[in-house]
Amino acid sequence: xxxxxxxxxxxxxxxxxxxxxxxxxxxxxxxxxxxxxxxxxxxxxxxxxxxxxxxxxxxxxxxxxxxxxxxxxxxxxxxxxxxxxxxxxxxxxxxxxxxxxxxxxxxxxxxxxxxxxxxxxxxx
Amino acid sequence: xxxxxxxxxxxxxxxxxxxxxxxxxxxxxxxxxxxxxxxxxxxxxxxxxxxxxxxxxxxxxxxxxxxxxxxxxxxxxxxxxxxxxxxxxxxxxxxxxxxxxxxxxx
Numbered sequence: 746x747x748x749x750x751x752x753x754x755x756x757x758x759x760x761x762x763x764x765x766x767x768x769x770x771x772x773x774x775x776x777x778x779x780x781x782x783x784x785x786x787x788x789x790x791x792x793x794x795x796x797x798x799x800x801x802x803x804x805x806x807x808x809x810x811x812x813x814x815x816x817x818x819x820x821x822x823x824x825x826x827x828x829x830x831x832x833x834x835x836x837x838x839x840x841x842x843x844x845x846x847x848x849x850x851x852x853x854x855x856x857x858x859x860x861x862x863x864x865x866x867x868x869x
Numbered sequence: 870x871x872x873x874x875x876x877x878x879x880x881x882x883x884x885x886x887x888x889x890x891x892x893x894x895x896x897x898x899x900x901x902x903x904x905x906x907x908x909x910x911x912x913x914x915x916x917x918x919x920x921x922x923x924x925x926x927x928x929x930x931x932x933x934x935x936x937x938x939x940x941x942x943x944x945x946x947x948x949x950x951x952x953x954x955x956x957x958x959x960x961x962x963x964x965x966x967x968x969x970x971x972x973x974x975x
Binding site: 780782789790791792795804807840847849850851853854855856857859860861862 | 900901903905907912914915918919921922924960964965967
């Protein structure tokens with residue numbers, strides 16, 4: 746059974762830092778790209794960051810570029826999101842998400858497994 | 870960047886109703902369109918990928934159609950467990966979610 750368990754969320758002051766972790770199990774972690782998606786309270790889903798299976802390629806949404814760093818340790822089956830210079834608008838539930846490729850007359854990417862999310866609150 | 874819109878933003882329906890949600894991309898994304906269902910306090914769940922392919926384990930009352938810029942998600946006969954928020958997502962160039970459509974009980 747695939748499991749993604751996030752940790753590291755909490756209350757942090759504006760300008761502060763926080764590191765989220767996501768422990769993965771039930772699949773070959775090193776074979777899949779991974780993502781972070783966030784959801785502000787009462788709002789929709791926002792795509793935040795991605796990392797390739799070997800960690801060699803990363804992507805960041807403009808809203809977090811230069812402030813957040815995604816990384817992974819395939820020996821520990823763990824995904825990370827280092828967040829710095831946090832702002833009130835970064836307050837959200839952060840989901841760790843597994844990438845997949847599904848075939849339908851071609852290969853298509855989708856997010857097939859999500860963690861339960863960890864809440865980050867940026868407030869003084 | 871590709872922008873996604875959805876309509877309506879919310880709708881009220883009764884059990885047994887046929888429900889249709891529309892998603893539009895700001896440029897052609899071929900069939901690189903996914904649909905997710907999210908219930909309150911829960912993580913999203915993949916329903917449809919490649920615009921019209923049903924994810925394993927998803928009931929057949931859910932269907933998707935469209936290509937290019939215009940897509941629809943249809944629930945043929947709404948069930949009590951279908952009251953949720955639905956999001957479209959493009960996977961043509963990186964990933965972008967639509968703003969969501971909340972389906973609640975009439």
